[in-house]
Amino acid sequence: MHLVRDPEPTRFAPHTGEVVLRVGAPDLRGLFVEAASALAELQAGDALPTMLDRSDVIQLDTPDADALLVCWLDELIFLGDVHHCVYTRFELEHCTPTSLRAFVFGGSPDSLRIQVKAATFHRLRVETSGPRCSAELVLDV
Numbered sequence: 581m582h583l584v585r586d587p588e589p590t591r592f593a594p595h596t597g598e599v600v601l602r603v604g605a606p607d608l609r610g611l612f613v614e615a616a617s618a619l620a621e622l623q624a625g626d627a628l629p630t631m632l633d634r635s636d637v638i639q640l641d642t643p644d645a646d647a648l649l650v651c652w653l654d655e656l657i658f659l660g661d662v663h664h665c666v667y668t669r670f671e672l673e674h675c676t677p678t679s680l681r682a683f684v685f686g687g688s689p690d691s692l693r694i695q696v697k698a699a700t701f702h703r704l705r706v707e708t709s710g711p712r713c714s715a716e717l718v719l720d721v
Contacts, residue, residue, distance in 0.1 A: 581720050584644060588638070588697050597720060597721055598700075598702075598718050598719065598720060599622060599694070599696075599718070599719045600703065600716065600717075600718055600719075601615065601618055601619075601622075601699075601716065601717055601718070601719055602714070602715070602716045603615045603618055603714065603715050604712060604713065604715075605712070605714075606711060606712060606713070607711070607712075607714055608645065608675055608676075608677065608708070609672050609675040610713070611649075611706070611713040611714070611715055612648075612649065612652055612670070612672060612675060613670045613672065613681075614650065615649060615652070615653060615715060616653070616656055616667065616670050616684070616689075616710065617668070617670070618670045619653055619657070619696065620658060620666050620667060620670040620686075620715070622693070622694055622695060622719070623660070623666050623689070623690040623692055623693060623695075623696055624666045624689040624691075624692060624693055625693035625694075627689040627691050627693065628666065629665065629666055629668060629686060629687030629688055629689045629696070630669055630687070630691060631687045632668065632669060632685040632686060632687045633687050633688075634663055634665045634685065634686045634687060635683060635684065635685045635686075636659055636663075636667075636683075636684050636686075636696065637681070637682070637683055637684075638652070638655050638656070638659075638680070638681070638682045638683045638684055639679075639680070639682075640655065640679060640680050640681075641678060641679045642678055642679070643678065643679040644677060644678060645662060645678070645706040646701070646704050646705070646708075647700070648677065648678060648679070648680060648708050649704070649706055649715055649717065650699045650700070650701060650704065650717065652680065653699035653717075653719070654661070654698055654699050657696050657697070657698060658707065659684070660682050660686065661666075663686070664688055665686040665687055665688050665689075666685040666686050666687070666688075666689050666692075667685065667686035668672075668685065668686055668687070669684070669685040669686075670682055670685075671683040671684075671685075673690065675697075684714075687691060694721050695721065696719050696720070696721050697719075697720040697721060698719045698720045699717055699718075699719055699720075700720055701717075702717070702718040703716055703717060703718050704716070704717045705717070
């Protein structure tokens, strides 16, 4: 069998599929709530669900705060995809730099503004400076 190659060379077009997320809060618990709220706003924009008819429990253990933030957002993205919802209310029962347990509540938005695929470790930074916490990471969209 002889394959005939197309005379046109293969080309790759540039594509921007990332969003940089920067959040700050008075403490680590607030930082995780703020990051989750920002994710919901990015996903649904003005179409955030008003009826919260879905609740789930998220429990995570990781080696450090950086990994915990990525795992937290990835779990919200995964559960949202599975249950076709966006989580907008977060009650963190337990939160340390390496573990958390949270009750999350969400609903189906009228439409999704942006489909977020994953949180990444690219440019990831979680910092505590005095009483404040801040974070920066890249979301794959």
